[in-house]
Amino acid sequence: MARPVSEKVLWSLVEQYYDVLPERLRRELYEKILEAGLTKSEAVEVIEEAVRRYKASLVAPGEAVGMVAAQSLGEPATQMTLRTFHFAGVRELNVTLGLPRMIEIVDVRREPSTPIMEIYLEPELAKDEKAALRIASEIELxxxxxxxxxxxxxxxxxxxxxxxxxxxxxxxxxxxxxxxxxxxxxxxxxxxxxxxxxxxxxxxxxxxxxxxxxxxxxxxxxxxxxGIKGIRHAIVKPVRDDEGNIVEYMIMTEGSNLQAVLSLEGIDPERTTTNNILEVYEVLGIEAARAAIIEEIKKVLDEHGLDVDYRHIMMVADTMTYTGKVRQVGRHGVAGEKSSVLARASFEVTVKNLVEAAMRGEEDPLRGVIENIIVGNKPVPIGTGAVKLKMRYEFPVAVANKGGEE
Amino acid sequence: MTRKINVLKHRLVPRHVVLSREDAKRVLSRMGVKKTELPWMFSTDPVAEALGAQPGDVVMIIRESPTAGRSVSYRLVISG
The missing domain is CATH 3.30.1360.140 (Gyrase A; domain 2)
Structure with a gap:
């Protein structure tokens, strides 16, 4: 009677958790259960256990996720300082990596110190080195x-x-x-x-x-x-697969001009990118900028062999982009646009912030974390301090009276 | 030499879908948030322009994510 669960039944079993489990987990459950050949009741058990553990692993409400992300990225960054201004040569091109690059990304500089474009070619031309060289010399300013x-x-x-x-x-x-x-x-x-x-x-x-x-x-x-304004140098680079065979040719450039390059004939406008995040934002929009921030930070960390959870990086990218424009993590962006006076003052340029807030007659409702730490309030609105008590806790009259007599 | 580019097809741009008024309402009530509490995107954003999204529209964004496989997020289109 112990027949393995059918694909159709298993699919519906997994999909009833459509709203609970992320897509990847559902797919994995489905594949692994099929592979193991479990019966229906076993499959139900496994799925329920997965759901239970998934829920247990969720971040608790009130958890200071931003703070954790900051520390998780900040600590590895201190490891990188020892290798400041490390350049990884891509043939004759230099790429800024390490801490300087990291700072550049979160500061949202107008132009990175080493702007680089990765230009892919149309499928018909991708394997043609001559075509790549021709396009490279065409775009080089x-x-x-x-x-x-x-x-x-x-x-x-x-x-x-x-x-x-x-x-x-x-x-x-x-x-x-x-x-x-x-x-x-x-x-x-x-x-x-x-x-x-x-x-x-x-x-x-x-x-x-x-x-x-x-x-x-x-x-x-x-x-x-x-050539194209901003493209100072362009080289052709072969892309190899794991066995070392050349799959296609691509062009790497020093200097960047996404708008102009994307509208060129012969290049692949779907894969061609730049490491200039603001350019990505202007040409491809806020969601692409978010993806680019994540990609760039990941690139720096990977280069140094640092393993930071992807979710922390997403946290940073989301915070930088949720207003619809790319904000830097600093005085002129994320930290500088906080609504609380004290939170702003506690970051940088304390006196200026306080004086200007005073002149404008700003009020601080003390809703954030830093404000409450500064004034010594208890509890600080984070974790268990973030919830309010809704219970009415007046003593019953009789009890209160009795207490008074003794 | 030049041609018009389709930003929606770029590798870095996830799938965007403009939600109908009813769908937007349903999504918001399920999450228990007001429209303005969503992340924003400007109506001048290249993607919003390509989709013809107007201020006040809610855009569903389906991102490919290494942690979740695929994750759904929303942005409110604001004028600017």
Whole structure:
């Protein structure tokens, strides 16, 4: 009579806990019970035990989860300080990791100290190294300065004399025509671009004005011939599977411009990312920013072999993003936007916070944890202190009277 | 050279679904919270724009999570 439970029955048994157990646990229960070939009554028992243990493992109401997350991330971070400014070289690219990177992430810097993009190619091109190299050279920002050997100002002719470097030009896939075309964009109405000899280009200003000539000189050097603004360097990297076979080619860049790269032809706009979290936020939205924060923090911790529970990292990312924008964990964000005066003052710049709050006539309802610790209130609203007693505890009249007589 | 990108398909963007008024109400009452107590997202958020979500809408977000497998979360769309 001990027949293993059927898939259909087991599925309905597991799915009745749809609201209780997370998807992964339900799937695991289903698979493992099938594998073990349990009978229906055994399966019910196992599932009920799983539910009981799951409920027992839940965080208790009032638990200071933020504090625990902060400590769980803060302690490993002290381990990292010993390896501050550690760079892991990806061929010729440097990546900031360790504590400096960690600080960068939670501070939400406008631009990371080493902005990096990981660009994947469309499936049709992914295995084609040549295509990858072509796209890489297309997106790499090439300015006139990059391809010139020397620049001279000719004060007699009011001209900028550029001596181009043919080797570099070939390397970067830039032709003389490209340079001339680009120069024509800035020469001005009365200016004139002239090619002299093989590698010399002269830009005549056409006006006798020395300050203008100097400005032209500066503009010419910064002039973009091709590429994407912000992408300083791009290299092609093979992606290997576990056996070391090349699966596809990808491009890693120094410098980042997600918006521009995503709209490029030939790249895979679904997998291409950047380590610049604010860029992710602006281009892909708040949920993507949350995912990017988690990914970036995880990357730093993994690099150092630190195992921090994923839930703590999610806690940080959620706190940084729940207002719909990315807030830094600090004075100008999470800590600075607290509603309580005392909580803000206890973080940083105490006096300034107190003075400004006083001028605005702010009140502090003492609802948070720090406020109550500061004023010495008991209980502090956390854990068992977070609940209020709802019992009426007046003495029955008779008892109270008796007590008075003795 | 350039083309329009579909942010909804990006690896970092989880599935977003704009809830109907009734569904939103049901979700909120089940959780016992007010709309404004949900996390927010701006109506100018690239994803909200792609979905055409208006301020006041509740968006259901289905995230892939290594701890829960799949987890469901909600955001209130606010103007901005």
């Amino acid at each position: 090439t300015t006139v300065e990059n391809v010139t050997r020397s620049v001279m100002l000719d004060y007699y002719e009011y001209a900028v004399v550029l001596e181009l470097d043919p080797d570099v030009m070939e390397n970067r896939g830039v032709t003389l025509d490209d340079v001339v075309k680009a120069l024509n964009r800035v020469k001005g109405r009365r200016g004139r671009v002239e090619v002299q000899g093989e590698n010399t280009v002269v830009v005549y200003l056409g006006v006798e004005d020395i300050p203008k000539l100097r400005r032209l000189h500066d503009r010419i050097l910064q002039l973009r011939i091709k």
